[in-house]
Amino acid sequence: MARRDFSASRIPGFATVAVLVFAALYLPIMMLVIYSFNSGDSIAIWEGFSFKWYPVAWNNEQVREVTFRSLTIATVASVIATTVATMAALGTTRRRGTKGQTFIYVMINQPLMVPEIVTAVALLIFFASIKVATGYQGLGYLITAHAAFCIPFAYLPIRARLEGMDRTLEIAAADLYATPWQAFRHVTLPLLMPGIAAGLMLAFVTSLDDVVITLFVKSAGQDTLPTYMLAQIRRSVSAEVNAISTLLLLLTVILLTAFFLLTRKRD
Known part of the structure; x- marks a missing residue:
């Protein structure tokens, strides 16, 4: 008998389970997008097609304010995180193995393993003591x-890019009397840029849609777009929230598509 390679798709019921999983994941999102074009106020009753909620959201001064604040925080935070992550990735991949390197790797990725609520409470306590001591209440x-x-989130793609890079060019630069800084600037950094860009976008998206940490750390009058939307939903759900969510979804899809294109392996 001819040997048949294993394929998960041949398992009985695999296709049914796959369809159900994708339906559970994407049907709610599809409904959200569809009802953002509802002409009526209800989010459950279709009353006709209309774009009216998008201008309503755009003309809402509070929505513009929290959106600008969210983009500002996400941009600055992602730049800082990517810079630190790049240095950490270089430190953990461009040096000889030392004792404790696994511990360092675990500590860098610790926020991914610890429940976000724990990190939020820890940051609340830490920043509360600083607020009392300094009186500063800003976005910092x-x-x-x-x-x-x-x-x-920025560290993972950058480290993956570094581990996949051939060090031959860096060694050749050193053999040609390039200083470590020259080798980094002219060889390592250009090769690393796709990983840095991917890490920056991933950090930006993560910051942009964060709710838990923002709720615990922010001061009065510092709502971001996600916390503003959460507050609106607690009062009443309107199609305006659907429109904002759809635009946020579109931005996320664009960034994640760019992330995929930057990190995929080229033949």
């Missing part, structure tokens, strides 16, 4: 908290 706390939480 949110930016710092988001940057710290986003470091492992």
Whole structure:
């Protein structure tokens, strides 16, 4: 008998389970997008097709304010996180193995393993003591908290890129009397840029949609777009929230598509 390679798709019921999983994941999102074009106020009753909720959301001054604040925090936090993650990735991949390197790797990725609520409470206690001592109540706390939480998200693609890079060119640069900085600037950094860009986008998306840490760290009047939407839903769910969610979904899809294109292996 001819040998048949194993394929999970041949398992009885595999296709049914796959369809159910995808339906559970994407049907709610599809319904959200569809009802963002509902002409009526209800989110459950279709009353006709209309774009009216998008201008309503755009003309809402509070929505513009929290959106600008969210983009500002996400941009600054992702830049900080990516810079730190790049240095950490270089430190853990471009040096000889030392004792404790596994511990260092675990500590860098610790926010991914610890429940987010634990990190949020820890940051609340830490920043509360600083607020009492300094009296400062600005966005610096949110930016710092988001940057710290986003470091492992930026670190993973950057480290993966470094581990997949051939060190021959770096060694050749050193043989040609390039200083470590020259070798990094002209050889390592250009080759590493796709990983850095991917880490930056992943950190940006993670910061942009964070709710738990933001709720614990923010001061009064520092709502971001996700926390604003959460507050609106607690009062009443309107199609305006659907429109905002759809635009946020579109931005996330664009960034994740770019992330995939940057990190996929080329033949």
